[in-house]
Amino acid sequence: MKARLAACVIAAWLAWAGATAFAQPVSDPAPLAYRDAAEEARFHALTAELRCVQCQNQSLADSNAQIAHDLRREVLDLMHQGRSDAQIKQFLVERYGEFVLYRPQVESRTWLLWFGPAALLLGGAVMLVVLVRRRARALPAATDDAQEW
Structure with missing residues (x-):
């Protein structure tokens, strides 16, 4: 039993020592x-x-x-x-x-990298404008007589 405990302690110490040796920053x-x-x-x-x-x-x-x-x-x-x-x-x-x-250089291979975010932003703005206009057209025209408070 003591031999097993000693072996476990030695194995744990070796594992700790190995882990700390690899964790040191490279200088x-x-x-x-x-x-x-x-x-x-x-x-x-x-x-x-x-x-x-x-x-x-x-x-x-x-x-x-x-x-x-x-x-x-x-x-x-x-x-x-x-x-x-x-x-x-x-x-x-x-x-x-x-x-x-x-x-990176602006060339045909990197156009998506350079212009992709702007294209996504522009596409989102266009979609937002289209959705707002559709909803505005879909709402019935409100008159003062038809309002119920």
């Missing part, structure tokens, strides 16, 4: 090295415009996922190679698709 081993303040500002502006491919709801600048750390390093390396912001974005789009951009 970047070495800080990023910028050449000057202008490069740092450009880097932060660029990573704020890019989406983390794992988190999907955070920018590359805000995400703490390991792939976000790797992509931030990749972006800085591309900047050090002399690539422009447009070239860096194009590189990431070729690798991960348009999803990596918070503001």
Whole structure:
């Protein structure tokens, strides 16, 4: 009985230790090295415009996922190679698709994304106007003599 209890305690401790080991946030081993303040500002502006491919709801600048750390390093390396912001974005789009951009390009593939909400709003307004006009026509004309209080 004591052996079973000891085994259960050890198993519970190992499970807890394993769970807490995986729950620790991933930290970047070495800080990023910028050449000057202008490069740092450009880097932060660029990573704020890019989406983390794992988190999907955070920018590359805000995400703490390991792939976000790797992509931030990749972006800085591309900047050090002399690539422009447009070239860096194009590189990431070729690798991960348009999803990596918070503001994808307006083209035939993304029309629904850009204009869909406005079309739904306009369609809803048109339906509302049609319904109000139908109800107004369906009501009998009220006269002062016909009113009962």
